[in-house]
Amino acid sequence: MRGGIRKSRNGCVLHGALYTLGSLQGVVPIVHSTAGCVLQAYEAQKYGGPDDGLISGFEVPNTNVQERHVIFGGASRLREQIKNTLRVQNADLYVVLNSCESAMVGDDTDAMTKEVVEQGEPVINSVLAGFHGDVHRGYENAMENLFKKIPTVFSDRLQKSERNVNILGILPQQDIFYKGDLYEIKEILSLFGIRALTFFGEDGGLEELKEAAGAALTISFSAWGNKAAHYLKDEYGIPVVERAALPLGAEDTFSLMEEVAKYIPIDNSLLEEVKDKKIKKEQDLLSRIEKSLYELDVDRSIVIVADESTAVRLSAFIKRIFAVNVSSVIVTDFYASEDNKSEDAIRRLSGYADEILLSNDDKAIRDLIRSSGARIILGSSLERAVADEINAALLEISFPVADRLFLDKTYAGFRGAFTFIEDLVHTIRLFDRQEDERLKELQV
Amino acid sequence: MPKRSDPEVQMSIYSEKKSVTREKRTGSINSFDDSLSTLKDILLGSNVKQRIRTYSQGSCDEITLALSVLLSIRDAVTVIHGAIGCAASSGAYAGEGAVWYCTQLNESDTILGGDEKLRQTVLRAYEENHPQAVFIVSTPVVSINNDDVNSVILELEDEINIPVVSVYTDGFKSKIAANGYDITSHCLLKHIIPEDIKDGDDSLNIVSFSESRADLISILGLLRKLDIKFRLIPRFSSVNDIRDASRAKASVVLNRDDGEYLAEGLFEKFGVPYLRTPSPVGIGDTKRFLRKIGEAFGKSDQVEELIKSEESRLNELKVKSSLSNKSFYLDLPLGYIPGAVETIESIGGKVSGIAVPSVDPKSCVELDRLPSSLNGIPAFAGYGQPFEKANILSKINADYYIARDCDPAFASAYGSIPIPIGHSSILGFDGVRTLYKAAGRNGIAIAGKEKYKPGWLKRSSNWYVKMEEK
Numbered sequence: 001m002r003g004g005i006r007k008s009r010n011g012c013v014l015h016g017a018l019y020t021l022g023s024l025q026g027v028v029p030i031v032h033s034t035a036g037c038v039l040q041a042y043e044a045q046k047y048g049g050p051d052d053g054l055i056s057g058f059e060v061p062n063t064n065v066q067e068r069h070v071i072f073g074g075a076s077r078l079r080e081q082i083k084n085t086l087r088v089q090n091a092d093l094y095v096v097l098n099s100c101e102s103a104m105v106g107d108d109t110d111a112m113t114k115e116v117v118e119q120g121e122p123v124i125n126s127v128l129a130g131f132h133g134d135v136h137r138g139y140e141n142a143m144e145n146l147f148k149k150i151p152t153v154f155s156d157r158l159q160k161s162e163r164n165v166n167i168l169g170i171l172p173q174q175d176i177f178y179k180g181d182l183y184e185i186k187e188i189l190s191l192f193g194i195r196a197l198t199f200f201g202e203d204g205g206l207e208e209l210k211e212a213a214g215a216a217l218t219i220s221f222s223a224w225g226n227k228a229a230h231y232l233k234d235e236y237g238i239p240v241v242e243r244a245a246l247p248l249g250a251e252d253t254f255s256l257m258e259e260v261a262k263y264i265p266i267d268n269s270l271l272e273e274v275k276d277k278k279i280k281k282e283q284d285l286l287s288r289i290e291k292s293l294y295e296l297d298v299d300r301s302i303v304i305v306a307d308e309s310t311a312v313r314l315s316a317f318i319k320r321i322f323a324v325n326v327s328s329v330i331v332t333d334f335y336a337s338e339d340n341k342s343e344d345a346i347r348r349l350s351g352y353a354d355e356i357l358l359s360n361d362d363k364a365i366r367d368l369i370r371s372s373g374a375r376i377i378l379g380s381s382l383e384r385a386v387a388d389e390i391n392a393a394l395l396e397i398s399f400p401v402a403d404r405l406f407l408d409k410t411y412a413g414f415r416g417a418f419t420f421i422e423d424l425v426h427t428i429r430l431f432d433r434q435e436d437e438r439l440k441e442l443q444v
Numbered sequence: 445m446p447k448r449s450d451p452e453v454q455m456s457i458y459s460e461k462k463s464v465t466r467e468k469r470t471g472s473i474n475s476f477d478d479s480l481s482t483l484k485d486i487l488l489g490s491n492v493k494q495r496i497r498t499y500s501q502g503s504c505d506e507i508t509l510a511l512s513v514l515l516s517i518r519d520a521v522t523v524i525h526g527a528i529g530c531a532a533s534s535g536a537y538a539g540e541g542a543v544w545y546c547t548q549l550n551e552s553d554t555i556l557g558g559d560e561k562l563r564q565t566v567l568r569a570y571e572e573n574h575p576q577a578v579f580i581v582s583t584p585v586v587s588i589n590n591d592d593v594n595s596v597i598l599e600l601e602d603e604i605n606i607p608v609v610s611v612y613t614d615g616f617k618s619k620i621a622a623n624g625y626d627i628t629s630h631c632l633l634k635h636i637i638p639e640d641i642k643d644g645d646d647s648l649n650i651v652s653f654s655e656s657r658a659d660l661i662s663i664l665g666l667l668r669k670l671d672i673k674f675r676l677i678p679r680f681s682s683v684n685d686i687r688d689a690s691r692a693k694a695s696v697v698l699n700r701d702d703g704e705y706l707a708e709g710l711f712e713k714f715g716v717p718y719l720r721t722p723s724p725v726g727i728g729d730t731k732r733f734l735r736k737i738g739e740a741f742g743k744s745d746q747v748e749e750l751i752k753s754e755e756s757r758l759n760e761l762k763v764k765s766s767l768s769n770k771s772f773y774l775d776l777p778l779g780y781i782p783g784a785v786e787t788i789e790s791i792g793g794k795v796s797g798i799a800v801p802s803v804d805p806k807s808c809v810e811l812d813r814l815p816s817s818l819n820g821i822p823a824f825a826g827y828g829q830p831f832e833k834a835n836i837l838s839k840i841n842a843d844y845y846i847a848r849d850c851d852p853a854f855a856s857a858y859g860s861i862p863i864p865i866g867h868s869s870i871l872g873f874d875g876v877r878t879l880y881k882a883a884g885r886n887g888i889a890i891a892g893k894e895k896y897k898p899g900w901l902k903r904s905s906n907w908y909v910k911m912e913e914k
Contacts, residue, residue: 004523004545004565005531006572012529034584034615035827036505036530043508043533058828058850059895060502067617070588084499084908088831088900100527101584101616104554131527131550131585363572382535400535 007362009048009332009382009400012130015041016138016174017097018060022053023172025205026092028061030085030123032078032109033099035064037130048381048400049173051407061085070105078102078112086121092206093150095142096125103129117153122206124149136224136307136333139171143228146209147235158236159214163264165189166218166232167198169225169309170246176401180410181246185221188253188413191274192266213238217263219256221246222309224333239263244348245313246412248420249320250278253413278414285418286321293421296428298322298376303369304353305379306398307333308345314378314397315352317417328372329353330379332360332398376428391438393431395423458709462612463630466620467494472804474619476825477832477906480798480814483823487805494912496619503827504849506613506624507583512537513628513653514579514611515544518682521575523547523565525558525593526583539680545569549585557589562596570604576683577607577636587614609635620802621827622702625653629706632678632686633713641690641714647673648737649695649716651703652680654777655871656848662872663698663724666734666754670746678706690714694740696721696733698871699779700809701802722813724871725783726879727755727790754873758880765880767793772882773842773860775799775833775850780870782813784846787879789815796842799824799833801849822905830854834896835905844882857894861887 011019014033018041021029031038042057063081065074078096085094096113113125126145128138167185170178182198189196197208197215212218212232219241220229229240241260247253254275261271286293302318304311308331315326329349346356357368366386369377377387377394381402387394396404397411411420457463466472475495476483486492507530514522515537524531524546531546538544545568547561562580569578580593593610600608609631613624648667652660660676667674675681677689689695694717695710697703710716719740724733731751738747771794774784778800785795795818800807803825822836828850837845837858845855845862848870852862863885868878 002564003568004547004561005528006545006568007543008528008531008534008546008548010528011532012527015529015532031502034505035503035619035621036507036615038502039504039508040529040532042502043536047533047536055895058502058830059854062500062502064497064500064503064619065616066619070584070616080498081500088499088896090895090897100529100554101588104585104588129551130529131554133550134528363568385541402535 005361007382009360009380011041011044011135011138013128013132013134013138013141014097014099014130015044016135016140016171017095017126017128017142018056018138019045019049019053019135019171019173020139020142021095021097022055022060023200024209025054025202027205028055028085028089028091028094030061030082030094030096031099032063032074032081032096032102032107033065034101035062037099038062044400045173048402050176050179050401051173051405053173061089065101070101073105073107074102075107075112078107078109079115082112082116082123086116086123092122094121094123095146096123098125098127098129100130103131122153124153134333135174136171139174140224140227143168143225144231147212147228147231150206150209151213154210156210159211160216161195161211161214162216163193164195164197164211164215165260165264166212166215166229166238167196167221168218168229169220169222169243171222171224172200174399175307175310176397176399177406177410177412180406180408180416181412183408184410184413184416185246188257189260192257192270194260194264194266217241217260219243219260222307245309245316248313248317248412249417250275250282250414251320252316253278282414282417289421289425292425293322296425298424298428299324300375301327301373302376302378303328303330303372303374304397305330305332305365305369305377305383307331308348310398312348312352313412314420315349317420319352321421326353327374328355328357328368330365330368331356331358334358393427395427456712458630458633458713463626463705465618466623466626466802466804467618469626470804470806472620472622472802474802474826475909476803476823477836477909478823479819480811480821480823481819483803483825484808484811484819487803487808487811489805492805495909496912497826497829497908498910499831499908501829501831503829504621505615506618506621506627507581507615508533509621509624509653510581510611510613510628513625513679514581515539515542516679516681517686518542519575520577520579520683521545521569521573522579522581523562523569524581524583525549525562525565525591526585530583543569543573543575554585554589557591558586559591559596562591562593563600566596566600566608567603570606575606577609578604579609579611579631581611582613584615587616607635622802625702626705628678629709633706633709636683636686637690637714638687642688643691644693645673645688645691647675647688647692648741649689649692649707649710650674650676651678651695651697651707652676653678653699653702654849655679655698656866656869658867658869659698659871659875662869662874666750666872667737669750670734670738670741670743672737672741672743690716692716694719694737696737699723699777701778723777723779723783725780725875726787727758727873727876728786729783730872730876758873758876761877761880762791765791765883767791767883769794770843770883771796771841773797773799773837773840773845773855775845775847775852776870777801777848778803778807778810780848782810784870784879785814785818787876791880791883793883795821796840797822797824797836799826801825801827831896831900832905832908834858835901835903838901839905844885846882854895856887861885
């Protein structure tokens with residue numbers, strides 16, 4: 001769609017970097033930008049994100065450049081800022097970030113960073129600026145950059161581990177259930193004696209990032225993790241498993257484990273044992289709500305508005321459990337460039353959805369939702385307005401989700417299946433209750 | 445009352461195309477950290493030397509502050525002209541039903557210019573919403589590129605018959621974020637309020653840029669009780685409200701630093717008297733605020749009755765609220781500080797430090813009202829900078845840390861119980877209740893993490909505040 005974006009929902013590359021770096025234990029970003037960039041990310045995060053991050057907003061070191069830095073260059077301001085950050089703020093690793101302003105003016109952040117590294121300080125930098133793309137690309141670049149640059153500053157010996165697996169493609173803050181998703185993946189893999197390096201956990205941070213180079217496998221759960229995953233493959237020979245999405249439900253989770261087992265030996269009898277247990281539990285629980293699930297009438301038209309990997313995960317699950325196609329999917333992150341919308345996305349989703357649109361423009365989204373006759377919307381808080389307009393139920397599953405924090409909740413893996421069904425049922429039933437109101441209005 | 449043809453009005457700053465920066469207009473500085481008496485001394489000269497921080501943390505800017513106002517104006521649409529990140533905060537600031545667009549400038553636009561994208565986006569904004577006005581907010585990319593927003597607006601004049609206003613922020617020419625309020629005010633005075641003034645409507649303009657909803661509910665509630673017709677501008681208002689501001693009988697401003705530019709502009713351009721009052725914080729200043737309004741609207745008796753009943757309701761709580769020498773660090777707009785000090789001291793508390801966003805020679809209006817017993821307390825000017833405030837707190841006795849605009853959570857690691865007042869009012873009589881109840885506050889069960897190096901805390905807190913070298 002030409003003419004800008006209506007009611008934008010995604011931040012910029014810098015925001016993606018801030019959300020990623022700011023959620024890592026012991027990592028402090030140093031932002032070389034005009035004032036306001038960091039606050040914009042923070043306001044968006046407070047409004048629609050799942051948590052505050054470990055460092056965000058007013059806490060983030062920032063050069064706050066002024067006119068004279070735009071005219072004469074801001075390298076010396078950055079130099080003093082880096083030097084002073086090292087004196088003031090605790091961190092294991094500092095990451096210098098560029099901005100629209102510093103990129104346009106051409107400040108040499110490489111050189112400023114190199115200076116302090118030569119003095120033995122744990123500082124790396126990232127060159128990508130805000131206008132190079134949106135928040136997803138910010139995560140993609142931040143992760144690849146960490147793996148590329150950490151070995152240039154730390155000379156730890158590479159330690160290979162047969163049972164470590166890197167987890168990529170789950171975006172801090174932008175994926176609203178990222179913490180719960182990562183916990184669940186870690187839990188699932190640990191059932192088979194595999195240690196997931198999720199990087200963003202309480203034991204994560206710099207040391208875990210260093211361990212990535214010695215892992216036995218990398219799993220990327222969305223297109224945004226692929227670049228870093230392939231870097232690790234090219235550099236260290238670590239095989240990559242690219243998944244379109246996190247698994248949801250027992251069957252899906254075991255399909256993931258079967259692929260993992262091709263790279264990391266898993267005792268077959270253990271796999272079968274866990275599989276039996278999990279499937280038995282899932283079927284038992286579903287059988288206890290079978291009548292309710294039919295009554296729910298999920299055959300009512302469903303629309304999903306989300307990033308591609310969330311859309312794939314949920315639409316595939318809905319198809320498995322309810323045997324219905326989602327009527328429309330609107331994908332709000334585009335891995336390919338604007339001019340070359342990904343046909344892969346359409347291919348991946350075409351088995352589960354009747355209509356697919358790649359857009360993060362609010363008008364295109366609302367127009368499609370209206371014309372689809374949707375009764376159930378799985379989307380963000382920005383879809384509240386159209387949901388109210390067309391009298392549809394809304395379950396919030398994508399950024400931004402206003403008025404909520406998420407700590408440990410997940411719609412992935414084994415337990416995610418139950419939580420998702422619980423929330424879907426609740427949303428639909430609450431919505432159906434409104435019919436009392438509508439009936440009353442008609443009778444007045 | 446001055447007429448538009450008067451020579452003074454002709455030459456006024458409000459007839460210029462653009463407002464000048466705070467640095468030029470009022471000599472504001474946003475970096476200061478020393479005792480209150482030192483601050484008062486340096487502000488005595490009319491030429492305050494500019495200061496900077498050679499280490500700083502994330503801060504507000506004129507763009508975020510302008511957006512926080514514009515996105516709350518009903519029936520207007522805001523176009524953020526820049527990279528996608530500059531629009532990220534919109535969800536947070538948007539009022540109900542608010543619509544915004546972002547031109548989403550990318551790398552090639554930074555080379556070739558973004559005029560065409562702007563033109564198309566403004567057309568969309570108009571055609572899809574039929575708003576009463578379109579505000580275009582500019583960002584660093586646009587300003588560095590010297591994109592000509594005005595020529596785009598001129599070209600659209602034939603197609604769009606509502607005001608399309610260039611809110612000429614750029615994000616780096618002023619260090620004072622409140623400059624965004626001045627730019628917004630200048631644009632509203634110039635492009636929204638019509639030249640021809642309709643008949644007066646006996647209303648009171650309430651000028652508010654940054655007050656919380658709780659604050660506004662507190663003050664507007666009092667005015668309802670007095671049966672005074674009021675108009676809240678510019679935040680949480682509508683384009684029509686702003687247009688009608690010239691019809692008011694008088695204006696008051698809830699925070700002088702934020703709103704004086706608009707109120708003085710309403711007087712100079714449209715003859716609406718500006719009733720100068722303190723911010724209604726604390727009983728004393730709330731009374732002064734109400735009495736001045738009452739006098740202008742012939743409601744002095746009703747005001748006295750209202751004050752009497754509110755004060756007697758507070759007395760019961762006051763008796764229970766002894767602060768028994770507890771100390772407070774106040775991180776608030778400058779206008780709120782005198783009233784907050786008065787209230788805290790009236791129930792036996794002490795103020796051990798203050799922090800305000802910016803200061804200029806006119807700040808003496810507020811600073812001179814503070815008791816001389818406070819001359820030795822640390823005084824800070826700046827947006828945020830918790831690293832510096834942590835240093836200050838680690839050296840003084842401050843049982844409580846009250847903050848409105850920047851997160852007070854960090855203070856718990858440095859010996860102070862944080863009291864955020866974003867959702868409780870600090871204005872009016874409700875605000876007094878908030879301050880009285882502060883005595884009962886405890887922290888939450890998470891020990892604040894010490895984020896700053898011990899070596900930093902050993903230094904003087906103003907180590908990184910330096911004179912700006914020209």
